[in-house]
Amino acid sequence: MTDRTYRVTDIVGTSQQSVDAAINNGIRRASQSLRNLDWFEISEVRGHIVDGHIDHYQVGLKVGFRLEDAE
Amino acid sequence: MTDRTYRVTDIVGTSQQSVDAAINNGIRRASQSLRNLDWFEISEVRGHIVDGHIDHYQVGLKVGFRLEDAE
Amino acid sequence: MTDRTYRVTDIVGTSQQSVDAAINNGIRRASQSLRNLDWFEISEVRGHIVDGHIDHYQVGLKVGFRLEDAE
Amino acid sequence: MTDRTYRVTDIVGTSQQSVDAAINNGIRRASQSLRNLDWFEISEVRGHIVDGHIDHYQVGLKVGFRLEDAE
Amino acid sequence: MTDRTYRVTDIVGTSQQSVDAAINNGIRRASQSLRNLDWFEISEVRGHIVDGHIDHYQVGLKVGFRLEDAE
Amino acid sequence: MTDRTYRVTDIVGTSQQSVDAAINNGIRRASQSLRNLDWFEISEVRGHIVDGHIDHYQVGLKVGFRLEDAE
Amino acid sequence: MTDRTYRVTDIVGTSQQSVDAAINNGIRRASQSLRNLDWFEISEVRGHIVDGHIDHYQVGLKVGFRLEDAE
Amino acid sequence: MTDRTYRVTDIVGTSQQSVDAAINNGIRRASQSLRNLDWFEISEVRGHIVDGHIDHYQVGLKVGFRLEDAE
Amino acid sequence: MTDRTYRVTDIVGTSQQSVDAAINNGIRRASQSLRNLDWFEISEVRGHIVDGHIDHYQVGLKVGFRLEDAE
Amino acid sequence: MTDRTYRVTDIVGTSQQSVDAAINNGIRRASQSLRNLDWFEISEVRGHIVDGHIDHYQVGLKVGFRLEDAE
Amino acid sequence: MTDRTYRVTDIVGTSQQSVDAAINNGIRRASQSLRNLDWFEISEVRGHIVDGHIDHYQVGLKVGFRLEDAE
Amino acid sequence: MTDRTYRVTDIVGTSQQSVDAAINNGIRRASQSLRNLDWFEISEVRGHIVDGHIDHYQVGLKVGFRLEDAE
Numbered sequence: 001m002t003d004r005t006y007r008v009t010d011i012v013g014t015s016q017q018s019v020d021a022a023i024n025n026g027i028r029r030a031s032q033s034l035r036n037l038d039w040f041e042i043s044e045v046r047g048h049i050v051d052g053h054i055d056h057y058q059v060g061l062k063v064g065f066r067l068e069d070a071e
Numbered sequence: 072m073t074d075r076t077y078r079v080t081d082i083v084g085t086s087q088q089s090v091d092a093a094i095n096n097g098i099r100r101a102s103q104s105l106r107n108l109d110w111f112e113i114s115e116v117r118g119h120i121v122d123g124h125i126d127h128y129q130v131g132l133k134v135g136f137r138l139e140d141a142e
Numbered sequence: 143m144t145d146r147t148y149r150v151t152d153i154v155g156t157s158q159q160s161v162d163a164a165i166n167n168g169i170r171r172a173s174q175s176l177r178n179l180d181w182f183e184i185s186e187v188r189g190h191i192v193d194g195h196i197d198h199y200q201v202g203l204k205v206g207f208r209l210e211d212a213e
Numbered sequence: 214m215t216d217r218t219y220r221v222t223d224i225v226g227t228s229q230q231s232v233d234a235a236i237n238n239g240i241r242r243a244s245q246s247l248r249n250l251d252w253f254e255i256s257e258v259r260g261h262i263v264d265g266h267i268d269h270y271q272v273g274l275k276v277g278f279r280l281e282d283a284e
Numbered sequence: 285m286t287d288r289t290y291r292v293t294d295i296v297g298t299s300q301q302s303v304d305a306a307i308n309n310g311i312r313r314a315s316q317s318l319r320n321l322d323w324f325e326i327s328e329v330r331g332h333i334v335d336g337h338i339d340h341y342q343v344g345l346k347v348g349f350r351l352e353d354a355e
Numbered sequence: 356m357t358d359r360t361y362r363v364t365d366i367v368g369t370s371q372q373s374v375d376a377a378i379n380n381g382i383r384r385a386s387q388s389l390r391n392l393d394w395f396e397i398s399e400v401r402g403h404i405v406d407g408h409i410d411h412y413q414v415g416l417k418v419g420f421r422l423e424d425a426e
Numbered sequence: 427m428t429d430r431t432y433r434v435t436d437i438v439g440t441s442q443q444s445v446d447a448a449i450n451n452g453i454r455r456a457s458q459s460l461r462n463l464d465w466f467e468i469s470e471v472r473g474h475i476v477d478g479h480i481d482h483y484q485v486g487l488k489v490g491f492r493l494e495d496a497e
Numbered sequence: 498m499t500d501r502t503y504r505v506t507d508i509v510g511t512s513q514q515s516v517d518a519a520i521n522n523g524i525r526r527a528s529q530s531l532r533n534l535d536w537f538e539i540s541e542v543r544g545h546i547v548d549g550h551i552d553h554y555q556v557g558l559k560v561g562f563r564l565e566d567a568e
Numbered sequence: 569m570t571d572r573t574y575r576v577t578d579i580v581g582t583s584q585q586s587v588d589a590a591i592n593n594g595i596r597r598a599s600q601s602l603r604n605l606d607w608f609e610i611s612e613v614r615g616h617i618v619d620g621h622i623d624h625y626q627v628g629l630k631v632g633f634r635l636e637d638a639e
Numbered sequence: 640m641t642d643r644t645y646r647v648t649d650i651v652g653t654s655q656q657s658v659d660a661a662i663n664n665g666i667r668r669a670s671q672s673l674r675n676l677d678w679f680e681i682s683e684v685r686g687h688i689v690d691g692h693i694d695h696y697q698v699g700l701k702v703g704f705r706l707e708d709a710e
Numbered sequence: 711m712t713d714r715t716y717r718v719t720d721i722v723g724t725s726q727q728s729v730d731a732a733i734n735n736g737i738r739r740a741s742q743s744l745r746n747l748d749w750f751e752i753s754e755v756r757g758h759i760v761d762g763h764i765d766h767y768q769v770g771l772k773v774g775f776r777l778e779d780a781e
Numbered sequence: 782m783t784d785r786t787y788r789v790t791d792i793v794g795t796s797q798q799s800v801d802a803a804i805n806n807g808i809r810r811a812s813q814s815l816r817n818l819d820w821f822e823i824s825e826v827r828g829h830i831v832d833g834h835i836d837h838y839q840v841g842l843k844v845g846f847r848l849e850d851a852e
Contacts, residue, residue: 005526008507010363029360031194042187045113052102076242081292088240100289123173147455150436152576171573218313221294242692255684258397265386315478328470336741365505384502407670410652431597434578457762528833538824542610549599577845613823644810647791649718668715720789739786
């Protein structure tokens with residue numbers, strides 16, 4: 001077995017519902033473009049406020065995925 | 072349109088239910104005293120433990136709001 | 143009353159459900175081994191991804207507890 | 214001479230021109246509301262992009278000012 | 285009992301005597317303007333030097349206080 | 356409206372003129388390859404010195420852009 | 427001589443008198459439970475305020491001690 | 498000569514041998530996909546332990562490369 | 569399968585040979601006292617210098633291990 | 640060619656005009672005392688305010704220079 | 711008046727008495743070698759423990775001083 | 782015995798071989814100019830890449846040395 005290499009990309013998932021939903025929305029979208037997603041880490045949690053209420057959450061995520069062997 | 076200036080204040084929202092509820096409680100209380108709330112950012116999540124269970128959550132928040140023009 | 147001393151230990155709670163559940167699982171397990179738990183603080187939130195979905199959450203926690211007097 | 218106390222407030226100055234203009238706009242607005250401004254420190258430099266060009270700069274500033282004696 | 289909200293303000297206490305005196309001077313001045321002070325945290329310790337000796341200490345403090353209910 | 360996801364990429368813009376020119380050069384080049392650029396944040400400012408003068412500035416930038424829906 | 431290994435534990439020493447007393451109280455209590463204490467490092471200084479005065483200091487300490495050889 | 502722009506990507510190189518081998522494995526894999534690699538910086542060193550021995554090293558690397566001119 | 573909890577302890581491994589040897593010495597000693605070691609992370613690399621040469625390396629490590637179920 | 644060693648020194652450049660002028664003033668002064676200046680990095684940007692306007696900028700710089708071979 | 715440049719040097723002051731004494735010892739020694747000392751900032755507080763008591767304090771200090779004009 | 786003072790200087794050691802060699806090269810060069818070197822700490826590890834391979838390593842080091850008594 002050769003030594004694997006991973007890449008880490010930064011995304012921001014958003015949701016009008018909750019922090020957890022923003023995480024899941026971001027991971028779901030990332031999995032549409034990237035294969036072999038392996039782990040994530042939250043880098044920041046922010047949000048937008050409108051009329052005194054939270055309009056949407058913005059969760060920064062580092063997402064790691066395994067690089068396939070180059071031919 | 073003139074160039075806007077914002078102020079950022081630090082608050083700690085608390086809740087006996089969850090992290091999300093502590094965020095919302097803090098934002099709601101801030102909106103009673105401050106106008107033009109625009110965004111927030113979580114700075115820390117702590118909590119108090121009583122008899123081996125979480126008694127309440129304490130969520131540090133930076134809250135940004137637009138300053139109105141001074142006369 | 144003498145001056146109390148506290149100790150802080152690092153744990154990682156996990157859950158397949160949510161960030162809040164991972165926090166609670168970690169605190170519950172810590173309370174089985176340690177007495178006088180007093181507070182916690184989240185140090186990081188990570189997770190493992192399988193087939194494009196979050197398989198489980200891993201929440202790093204600093205947990206403080208009061209040291210009893212040594213005899 | 215008594216020992217002075219200072220307060221530090223966080224603001225965000227903005228400008229469509231440059232980083233320096235955003236700093237100056239923020240300080241000018243702060244000086245309309247606060248007396249005895251004494252120093253500032255940049256905490257972050259961000260900006261908004263529209264159609265591939267910088268639309269405006271947002272410069273986070275910590276601004277220190279001397280508190281007058283309370284009566 | 286409703287869920288409390290706290291605010292955190294940054295001050296700089298000064299003293300020509302010692303670090304501890306600068307902390308106490310800052311807290312005393314803050315308590316003249318703010319009610320319900322609850323905790324503090326040191327953010328930095330600096331000082332001014334004149335003729336090779338420390339002329340005064342400057343201690344940055346985050347000071348937390350409970351917000352009273354808005355009517 | 357579905358919940359948007361953003362990606363953040365790190366670039367280094369350079370210029371022989373000034374910090375502001377390095378920022379603008381980096382954003383301009385990024386906008387040739389990436390659509391929907393939305394914001395930037397400065398992560399570091401460095402530079403190269405030749406014969407006692409600044410030869411060029413190197414400004415690290417985090418650049419956020421909106422991901423379009425995957426089909 | 428074999429290569430030594432050290433362990434680092436986090437404690438919080440408290441005192442109603444001063445920062446220095448809180449450090450010494452924490453080290454004294456730690457030395458009742460742990461052998462071969464070798465060094466400490468301050469990680470944070472906080473305190474509790476009651477009626478506008480500091481009620482007690484809380485000093486976070488990393489304390490290193492040499493592990494004895496396992497049999 | 499126009500002003501160059503660089504991009505920085507995060508990878509994790511792994512090896513069962515040593516930290517240095519993990520760095521080299523990561524750089525070698527990155528050079529198969531990216532042209533004009535120019536520098537790297539270690540962001541973290543972790544590893545996996547099996548049966549009390551290090552099974553493999555995981556070295557986080559920021560890798561910078563020059564962007565070619567867009568046509 | 570129940571949700572696992574992990575503990576993270578800080579150690580300092582030392583060696584007169586190299587950084588890698590200090591890491592391995594620390595892990596080996598930790599595995600004599602702790603079961604189920606799972607991962608490590610380097611927190612700092614320091615060393616002692618005698619007569620202009622490195623006398624020994626001191627590598628700070630965070631070591632994670634799985635807690636077994638409490639009865 | 641032997642392996643070069645560099646030294647990094649911290650300076651603070653000042654200017655009444657702008658951030659860029661403060662950087663250039665600091666580099667110019669450093670080049671009068673130090674040979675082989677090679678790079679710089681901004682560590683902080685502060686300033687002094689008088690009568691509500693910026694009186695001068697203070698820019699912290701890390702400046703690297705190549706050490707010549709010792710005889 | 712020309713624009714002044716400052717240099718910042720890192721020292722560690724020590725004392726067997728207290729943190730404050732270690733600060734003063736360090737500043738006093740620095741003032742024997744360097745002219746125009748202007749400010750200091752504490753970067754870390756550590757100490758050595760012997761037989762369960764603090765043997766001496768080690769206080770890291772950044773010390774700033776004004777550079778005189780080069781001829 | 783009087784209370785000792787130490788100074789900390791920042792250097793960058795380089796090597797075409799390995800991280801360890803870069804550390805040793807930096808310490809060796811520093812010991813040619815400075816007496817009483819006592820400890821070091823790694824602050825960053827970077828490197829230059831040429832044609833997809835590491836051309837040389839650059840290791841940032843803080844090096845502490847004891848100041849001799851001034852006469």
